[in-house]
Amino acid sequence: MHRTSWFHRQHDDELGDDDYQFFAKQYRRRMQTSSLLMVIGFLIVIGDSPYMPWKSYPGLFAAYWGGILLIAFWVILCAIGDMSASRIRSTRLISRVHDQQRLLEQQLMEMRKNHQKSADEDSKTPSDQEN
Incomplete structure (x- = not known):
């Protein structure tokens, strides 16, 4: 979905430079987040x-799951x-709106x-203007 959205935004002629930069950064952030979520799932x-061998190497167990927690953070x-x-x-x-x-x-x-001024001036009759 991120790629499809980014593809459509890349070809949107109505986007200004600021909008384009925002969507480029948004795409990068969201792709990074989605990729890291897949990595976390795979690591779990x-x-x-x-x-x-978690029983034989408890330090490795702690480092492994600590790394997963860091990625999640x-x-x-x-x-x-x-x-x-x-x-x-x-x-x-x-x-702006x-x-x-x-x-x-x-x-x-x-x-x-x-409009009110012109309506007031038009509503004056010629006799009012002579007085």
């Missing part, structure tokens, strides 16, 4: 194998980083004032 299967950090980056980007986009909305509301108010 191997570590749970009855052929592993890195996956968690990657997920937090991805979540933070997405939140920062969405906050920035929402801020609000700024655009304020600008459009100001333009609308100016247009209404101008």
Whole structure:
């Protein structure tokens, strides 16, 4: 799914440079996280194998599972980083939308004032203008 999403975004002509860079980094983070999750799954299967000499080498057992925990911790950090980056980007986009909305509301108010002025001037009769 990550590859498909990234492929479509690479060919999206409407994306700006900032958007493209964000999606490139997002793709890299998510591929790393997915790959590490597969590695963790593979290592758990191997570590749970009855052929592993854990009873003979308890230090190896601790190092092996400690390594798996470190990889899991890195996956968690990657997920937090991805979540933070997405939140920062969405906050920035929402801020832009609000700024655009304020600008459009100001333009609308100016247009209404101008329309009201022209309507008031048009509603004056020629006799009102002579007085």
